[in-house]
Amino acid sequence: MKRNWEGVVLKVMGAKDFTLKVTGREEITPDFLRVHVRDGGLLKASGLHPTMWIRLWFDDCGKAHQRAYTLVDADPVAGTFSMDFAMHSGVAADWARTAQAGDTIDATVQGSSFSFPQPAPRRIWVVGDPASIPAINSLLDVRGEVPVTAWLEYQHDADPSLEVRASDSDVVTWIPRKRDGAALVEEVCGSLTSGSVAVAEDFFWIACEASSTRAIVKHLRKVLGVDKHRIDALGYWRAQVLTRASSGSPFCLQEG
Ligand SMILES: Cc1cc2nc3c(=O)[nH]c(=O)nc-3n(C[C@H](O)[C@H](O)[C@H](O)COP(=O)(O)OP(=O)(O)OC[C@H]3O[C@@H](n4cnc5c(N)ncnc54)[C@H](O)[C@@H]3O)c2cc1C
Structure with missing residues (x-):
């Protein structure tokens, strides 16, 4: 899968790339899935902070489709974390629906930062x-x-x-x-x-x-x-009417 201009810009900004390996998938509710991964060295190289998110690269009929997901229960010593997927009709959600142990997905670390406000807020x-x-x-x-x-x-x-x-x-x-x-x-x-x-x-x-x-x-x-x-x-997702250009695999036209 060839990355688009976003991949080039991220590289110029010093983004770090990793390959995650799926170790399992859990259904928390029918509309909320948890995918467990080995981190491919990501946590050791990038550290960890509250609300930390990464960019995952999904394959949308051969085109790169980048979406942000948040680290869950990260364990830097074991080199593992999970990601929770809120379900809807989309390329990222569809990937989570069918992810199986042994699958891999590329991830880029760039842009996530957060430190708890000091002094501590009232509320x-x-x-x-x-x-x-x-x-x-x-x-x-x-x-x-x-x-x-x-x-x-x-x-x-x-x-x-x-x-x-x-x-x-x-x-x-x-x-x-x-x-x-x-x-x-x-x-x-x-x-x-x-x-x-x-x-x-x-x-x-x-x-x-x-x-x-x-x-x-x-x-x-x-x-x-x-x-x-x-x-x-930060807007986490954008409500939009599904069209073939803006949607995920349900409308994906396979060649041949
Ligand atoms: C910093 C950051 C961290 C994030 N962390 C997580 C996370 O940990 N878990 C998570 O589930 N999401 C997370 N998101 C949101 C996720 O990146 C988006 O929901 C993304 O659009 C999903 O991509 P897609 O390919 O599945 O759908 P898209 O191709 O983006 O959209 C397809 C259709 O689904 C609709 N849609 C997309 N997302 C949602 C949604 N969340 N709820 C309802 N309808 C939706 C769109 O309006 C569109 O009609 C995060 C976003 C950001 C910016």
Whole structure:
């Protein structure tokens, strides 16, 4: 599989490449799969930080298809980690659905960074969905005593059963995805007010669908005046209508 211009740009930026070997696959729910891999030296060479993600290179009918996935339960000594795949119709999700022990996949490390804010925030406000639960859990693992309020959008009945490593004093609310994400945005923005938020003391970690992420960050910056250094936000996926050009293997035309 030939990599596209993204591969060239990443190389110029000093990206490191590895080959991961699948050792097994687990169904956490019918819509959320965990794939276990040997890391091909990745953890030793790149270190590990909370919310760490890598770029996987999938084969989309001979064309390179790059998507980001988060490390789960990484063990640098054993050289292993897992990745959780929120299911939908897409090349990456389809790969996870059929991945078997012995399969390999190329990975690139470039762009992931996170350090826990210091001094510790008064509260962390989190917005995510199943795709960002692996990162959210790694954030919860290092937040110490800092309380967390989280909103998680879901599309499948079993999603709210997914493990969220919250404590009893945290507040976690699952919100069904409705009106292209507007339900989540309204709930979050209606709750994040000058009365509930300590603008100069709180930290905001937002990783859901791209336009929802943008709308929530706009609310934080423009309405509440939150400093950008107090916000860590990234659109984790983009809602789009499936066309042959933008979709994965269901529409893949095989030659011959
Ligand atoms: C830093 C980072 C870390 C990430 N970590 C993870 C992770 O650990 N686990 C994980 O599951 N995802 C993770 N994601 C999200 C993942 O990269 C995207 O969901 C990606 O688009 C999936 O690629 P695909 O080839 O399966 O689908 P695409 O070809 O990108 O999209 C195909 C169709 O599926 C829809 N779609 C794509 N993703 C989702 C979704 N999550 N939910 C609902 N519909 C979707 C699209 O709107 C489109 O219609 C991460 C994203 C980022 C930026």
